[in-house]
Amino acid sequence: MDIRTIDWKNGKIKIIDQTRLPRALVYLEIGNLKELWRAIRELKVRGAPALGAAAALGVYLGIKDYPGSSRKGLARCLKKTADYLKTSRPTARNLFGGIERIEQAAARAKDITVPEIKKELFKEALRIIEDDRAACRAIGRYGAALIKNKSRVLTICNAGILATIDYGTALGVIYAAKEKGREVKVFASETRPLLQGARLSTWELYRKGVDVTLIADNTAAKLMADGEIDMVIAGADRIALNGDTANKVGTANLAIAAAYHKVPFYIASPKTTFDLSIKDGSGIRIEMRPEDEVRGIFPGTAAAPRKVKVLNPAFDITPHRLIRGIITDYGIVRPPYRDNIAGVLGKG
Amino acid sequence: MDIRTIDWKNGKIKIIDQTRLPRALVYLEIGNLKELWRAIRELKVRGAPALGAAAALGVYLGIKDYPGSSRKGLARCLKKTADYLKTSRPTARNLFGGIERIEQAAARAKDITVPEIKKELFKEALRIIEDDRAACRAIGRYGAALIKNKSRVLTICNAGILATIDYGTALGVIYAAKEKGREVKVFASETRPLLQGARLSTWELYRKGVDVTLIADNTAAKLMADGEIDMVIAGADRIALNGDTANKVGTANLAIAAAYHKVPFYIASPKTTFDLSIKDGSGIRIEMRPEDEVRGIFPGTAAAPRKVKVLNPAFDITPHRLIRGIITDYGIVRPPYRDNIAGVLGKG
Numbered sequence: 014m015d016i017r018t019i020d021w022k023n024g025k026i027k028i029i030d031q032t033r034l035p036r037a038l039v040y041l042e043i044g045n046l047k048e049l050w051r052a053i054r055e056l057k058v059r060g061a062p063a064l065g066a067a068a069a070l071g072v073y074l075g076i077k078d079y080p081g082s083s084r085k086g087l088a089r090c091l092k093k094t095a096d097y098l099k100t101s102r103p104t105a106r107n108l109f110g111g112i113e114r115i116e117q118a119a120a121r122a123k124d125i126t127v128p129e130i131k132k133e134l135f136k137e138a139l140r141i142i143e144d145d146r147a148a149c150r151a152i153g154r155y156g157a158a159l160i161k162n163k164s165r166v167l168t169i170c171n172a173g174i175l176a177t178i179d180y181g182t183a184l185g186v187i188y189a190a191k192e193k194g195r196e197v198k199v200f201a202s203e204t205r206p207l208l209q210g211a212r213l214s215t216w217e218l219y220r221k222g223v224d225v226t227l228i229a230d231n232t233a234a235k236l237m238a239d240g241e242i243d244m245v246i247a248g249a250d251r252i253a254l255n256g257d258t259a260n261k262v263g264t265a266n267l268a269i270a271a272a273y274h275k276v277p278f279y280i281a282s283p284k285t286t287f288d289l290s291i292k293d294g295s296g297i298r299i300e301m302r303p304e305d306e307v308r309g310i311f312p313g314t315a316a317a318p319r320k321v322k323v324l325n326p327a328f329d330i331t332p333h334r335l336i337r338g339i340i341t342d343y344g345i346v347r348p349p350y351r352d353n354i355a356g357v358l359g360k361g
Numbered sequence: 362m363d364i365r366t367i368d369w370k371n372g373k374i375k376i377i378d379q380t381r382l383p384r385a386l387v388y389l390e391i392g393n394l395k396e397l398w399r400a401i402r403e404l405k406v407r408g409a410p411a412l413g414a415a416a417a418l419g420v421y422l423g424i425k426d427y428p429g430s431s432r433k434g435l436a437r438c439l440k441k442t443a444d445y446l447k448t449s450r451p452t453a454r455n456l457f458g459g460i461e462r463i464e465q466a467a468a469r470a471k472d473i474t475v476p477e478i479k480k481e482l483f484k485e486a487l488r489i490i491e492d493d494r495a496a497c498r499a500i501g502r503y504g505a506a507l508i509k510n511k512s513r514v515l516t517i518c519n520a521g522i523l524a525t526i527d528y529g530t531a532l533g534v535i536y537a538a539k540e541k542g543r544e545v546k547v548f549a550s551e552t553r554p555l556l557q558g559a560r561l562s563t564w565e566l567y568r569k570g571v572d573v574t575l576i577a578d579n580t581a582a583k584l585m586a587d588g589e590i591d592m593v594i595a596g597a598d599r600i601a602l603n604g605d606t607a608n609k610v611g612t613a614n615l616a617i618a619a620a621y622h623k624v625p626f627y628i629a630s631p632k633t634t635f636d637l638s639i640k641d642g643s644g645i646r647i648e649m650r651p652e653d654e655v656r657g658i659f660p661g662t663a664a665a666p667r668k669v670k671v672l673n674p675a676f677d678i679t680p681h682r683l684i685r686g687i688i689t690d691y692g693i694v695r696p697p698y699r700d701n702i703a704g705v706l707g708k709g
Contacts, residue, residue: 200672203553203655204579205551205553205577205578205579206577206579211655211656215669219668219669225669226669226670226671226672227655227656227669227670227671227672228655228671228672228673229553229554229578229610229611229655229673230553230577230578230579230611230614231552231553231554231578231609231610231611231614231677232610232611232672232673232674232677233614234611234613234614234617234677235610235613235647235674235677235678236672238613238677238678261579262577262579262580262583263577263578263579263580263582265582265583265586266578266579266581266582266614266618269582269617269618269621270614270617272621273617273620273621299583307551307559307575307577308559308575320567321563321567321573321574321575322573322574323574323575323576324548324574324575324576324580324584325576325577325580326580326583329579329580329582329583329586330583330586
């Protein structure tokens with residue numbers, strides 16, 4: 014598997030245009046901030062960890078051609094860039110975390126010249142990318158220990174290669190289990206409205222040779238009732254101090270159905286997705302997306318009437334008590350989350 | 362509202378082609394059995410009560426041009442027609458019930474001529490249609506008593522005008538509440554894969570002036586968690602003796618989420634959908650539908666890879682213990698269902 018979701022090339026951010034998948038694997042080279050902002054808003058690049066890397070490179074993109082030699086001027090340019098990128102999407106913690114790491118690196122770079130600061134910030138952005146690659150592999154290692162041979166795992170949205178740099182969180186666990194020689198059968202919930210499960214997860218799982226079956230989101234409870242699912246693993250966009258987890262809308266549905274059928278439900282997520290400043294899920298801001306994503310027209314036959322109102326939240330909150338464990342790059346966090354999350358986040 | 366889902370006109374069965382909605386309101390006149398079989402299989406006509414009426418008219422369509430005057434010959438023709446129509450779709454009880462009523466009418470028609478038998482069977486098919494119209498209105502009356510002013514009701518698939526002759530079961534309850542002057546806000550779950558909620562329910566609710574908001578199926582648990590849903594009402598395809606209910610896949614998801622959030626969950630269904638020969642949900646045969654319905658291509662961007670496997674059951678079973686009540690044309694059946702269903706079905 015040679016694909017990489019985000020890279021830096023020829024002074025530009027190179028991403029896979031995820032709105033074109035699975036029909037075409039098209040790379041975009043993004044050379045200005047406005048284009049990056051729109052690529053994030055339109056989900057050409059998406060997935061919490063990938064957004065952290067894209068936003069960090071974006072801050073560098075915004076300051077790299079700053080013409081002066083004034084450190085104050087550069088700091089103002091950086092703040093403007095960072096503030097702008099933070100308006101692209103509200104929910105994923107990593108988007109803000111990536112930007113903040115660049116801001117912190119800038120704050121540390123005191124007694125050096127503007128060109129040297131730029132170089133430091135670029136290096137920090139590349140470190141974020143490498144940290145993501147290492148974090149996903151650590152999540153994979155910890156998570157793979159939960160996966161028995163011939164497990165049947167249900168997942169939602171895409172928390173794979175395409176949501177990270179090149180490995181994945183929830184799907185990273187699958188890939189790691191496979192690397193250990195375990196057979197895993199994955200059910201991919203298609204994830205309406207934007208079908209990241211159908212378009213992205215099946216595409217990358219298929220490429221990686223994983224046995225994957227696509228289902229409508231509506232089919233999850235039936236599969237569990239039929240005894241066809243051994244565990245559920247989902248990614249995360251932001252995890253509160255008490256373990257309440259914001260992820261793609263539909264995740265809470267799955268967690269509730271899993272609890273009802275006594276199927277273990279796990280979140281897989283790097284430390285960078287936790288937000289200790291938020292006490293519980295009620296404090297997480299949920300992005301509302303365009304109505305037309307749900308009116309979504311099928312060719313020839315199917316479309317909701319254009320005048321019909323739509324409610325289209327992009328995420329929901331899975332209550333911590335429905336989560337059996339959170340698979341992180343620092344190990345599996347178990348309840349009670351309030352204590353154990355603080356413990357994990359104290360490390361490293 | 363002047364639309365009627367099924368009618369008899371010029372010696373043909375006149376139906377609305379529901380695969381064309383909401384883009385176009387197109388009527389089809391079906392003059393032969395094979396065409397009807399395909400219209401049922403392809404969901405041009407769908408919804409358990411509507412299937413009962415269509416199949417009953419279909420049996421008449423199959424025998425009306427029987428050339429001989431032999432009652433035995435007619436009986437053979439009728440059996441062949443009935444057996445053929447029963448292979449169209451397996452789950453909806455009413456499809457079989459409609460056919461069986463025509464068979465029973467034929468069995469009663471002993472000492473009359475072949476032309477007179479044909480006339481009797483036609484009259485029986487029309488009675489099935491009139492019985493459905495009356496049953497839906499009775500369901501509406503009983504159900505409306507559950508609907509407080511300003512209620513917010515979530516529904517799935519289409520259990521409305523388009524699933525019956527001209528009124529609806531779950532949506533019939535909404536229409537009846539509205540006729541009583543109550544404000545009702547409906548959330549229509551889009552109902553992947555074939556989007557009967559998005560295409561059909563929003564279309565007819567909008568035409569009837571009901572305040573309707575479309576959501577992705579994934580959004581249901583979030584809305585409940587936000588306190589935005591007062592009750593859930595779904596239709597049914599077949600109800601077992603213990604109250605276990607087969608309905609569009611995704612219904613069990615909703616019932617589980619409703620129980621978790623303490624939102625009352627109701628089934629609305631005529632007596633004709635109950636199947637006393639089946640002890641519980643495990644005995645209900647669930648139709649598996651074509652994989653391509655889930656791979657379902659969006660224009661331009663979204664499609665699952667064509668090679669990816671799909672699992673596409675059309676229905677699921679909602680366990681009886683998650684159902685607060687079943688709104689029937691004979692009143693609201695409450696738990697314990699095994700006793701109370703038998704009681705209701707003894708009447709009338």
